Amino acid sequence: MGKLANKYKSESARYKLPNNAIYQYFGKDIEEIIFATVPDAGELNIKCKGDEIIHTPNEDETTFFEDQFIVFDKTNDQVEINPARLNIPADLTDKVGTMERKIFDFIYNGGHRLLLTGKKGWGKTTFLRYISRYLIPMFNKRKDSTDQPVFKPCLPVYISFNSEINSLNLAGEEEYPRLFYKIILDKIRNLRYECINSDIKGPFYQYLLEKDIFSAYRSEYNNIIHKHENAWITTDDREKELNTLRERLGKEEKVILYSFSYCNASTDCRAIPLIVLDDLDPLHTTVQTYLFTESYKLAHTYKIKVIVSMRPRSYDIVSRSIAEAIRINNQISFTDSFAKDYLKAKFSKMSERIAKSESISAGDGINIGGNLILKPLNVVLFFNNFKDISLSNSVLEFLKNISGGNLRKLNEFIKIYLKSGYIDASPSIICSLVEKHITAETSNNVPIWIVYSAIFTNNYETVFGMVFNEPDKFVVNILCNGTSSINTYLIRLHLLSFFSRNGSSSFTSTDILERYKEVVAKNYSDETIEKDISRALKRLNNYNLIGNNTILAIPEAENPDKISEKIDTTAAFYMEDLGHYYYRSIISIFEYFYFMKDDINFKDESGILSCIETKKNVILRFEQVIKYFEFLFEEEKAFYGALETPECRKHYFNNFAPFYHDGKIFFVQVFVEKMLGYARTRRYEGIQAIIDKLEILKDKIDETTKDF
Incomplete structure (x- = not known):
């Protein structure tokens, strides 16, 4: 390339x-x-001091959320909201749309856990940061005419698992508790520092000693008090033993979580503890299942409200492997609109x-x-x-x-x-x-x-991804032929056709490979087929035409000819909505084909000039597109000619042939007819010669079709 x-x-x-x-x-x-x-998150400084909650905001984030963040008021019928219940001050109404109201209804008016769903890149993370790091601090600051809080204070802890993907995915299941609670505890360790260091006879430690998990400490505490009542030890000795007990209890990791939940249970500091779990999708299903189970414990054992953010398909898979009680029924979603x-x-x-x-x-x-x-x-x-x-x-x-x-x-x-x-x-x-x-x-x-x-x-500069360094900035050209042993543009079309025929079903790379071998096995080695299928799956996956449930993106070698790593054979691939759109639009949008040809590395002998070299001459541009059609036709004809047996052809047309209908076996045939119809409506000088060339190519394709 x-x-x-x-x-x-x-x-x-x-x-x-x-x-x-x-x-x-x-x-x-x-x-x-x-x-x-969106600025880097950094740490949002939140401190509890008595009954006061002090926020030190990130200035860059605040500027972004005030000037650039878009609030939507579009109604989402999945959750019924009564705006009056939230009693939002007039000066904050432009900051709170329908989605925000649903979040705050969950926080202030009830519910243990909430699931936020939306596809990749739909703004879930930015939205949750807007809620937890901007809006909640603003709500916490609101005071009424008597200087009392308008809203019950909320303590948000936003946790992204992006930086923990490798450690969690590579860990054994026995390591999940240690890793998960270390992530959470590191985030909230300082929130209730004052009560952790208070007198063990104070309300917080009495609250702890009532918990079954600390029953051994409760027994020890009662023994110390009992000894004092019977004058077995002096007051100084009793206080020394109680302090030692408090220090030991204070080092228990779960005390941090109970200090967080104590905000909601105590009479001296009424606040709502909230944990937001984001970026779960890159984690393996076993890790996601564990996190869902623990989110249930956080909500029901520790009385901490929990928001979990996931893609719909990820949650569908996880929900099948967890008990019904662990599932989250309270859900809000970003819609297609x-x-x-x-x-x-x-x-x-x-x-x-x-x-x-x-x-x-x-x-x-x-x-x-x-x-x-x-x-x-x-x-x-x-x-x-x-x-x-x-x-x-x-x-x-x-x-x-x-x-x-x-x-x-x-x-x-x-x-x-x-x-x-x-x-x-x-x-x-x-x-x-x-x-x-x-x-x-x-x-x-x-x-x-x-x-x-x-x-x-892009002003005659390609924006199609040739390497995998910045996939978010590119459209993939599925018609790029590449340099594979099996023509790559055909493989990509074949795979999209295969997925399209099978709706929302998922298939592993092994499933796809075995089916494709039934078509081309006699002409290529197993190693060649596996390498080319693997390359095509990687490219389609990385540009979101297809998706899978275990990885976000598959690394590609800098040189496509040196790709040696194999795709995980257990990874199940499926057609994304974008893939369905591309597949449908290849025919319905003429310009798609007309402009996307520039990402193809033509054979030198093809003599095809690219779009940027013909930008001033409409007729010359038509001529190059016709040459391109001829190029595609010869590539397809060579592929079909290699399908030697009726069984191979039948399997191909039943599973992989793109747009096989009305007796058309060549993909390019549809385009030739579409362009011919388009050319007949133009009034350019010299257009009749273009029409003649297209009719000759159409007749040639029709005759070849009869041979097959």
């Missing part, structure tokens, strides 16, 4: 379009204000920001090229109209699906979209948007064309 990667390097000015003029003016606002990344709501909120924020920007209010306008100047008022009109088109259902659906709802990935795509040099390259686009007039020729093509071209080729 070396020569292709070099072609797309940023210093290759020959191919690169600059960011558009609009973005050059407002890029700072968009990057620093609208798309600011969340990404669309997020996009709408982002674009609205950008419109507000641009309308208030000093860059346009004090300037003479923006030069967009071709002696065209956008006056300040027109800049706002352009962006608002551009926003309206961007929020059309087709664009929203496209952005939501290619990101898989992953907000980090979605942010990257929106930034790439807004930078698009295609806008400056075609100033008429800006003019038509400002005038709120788009001609019939462009009405169905301009907006979606900008979206696809901006994201897929």
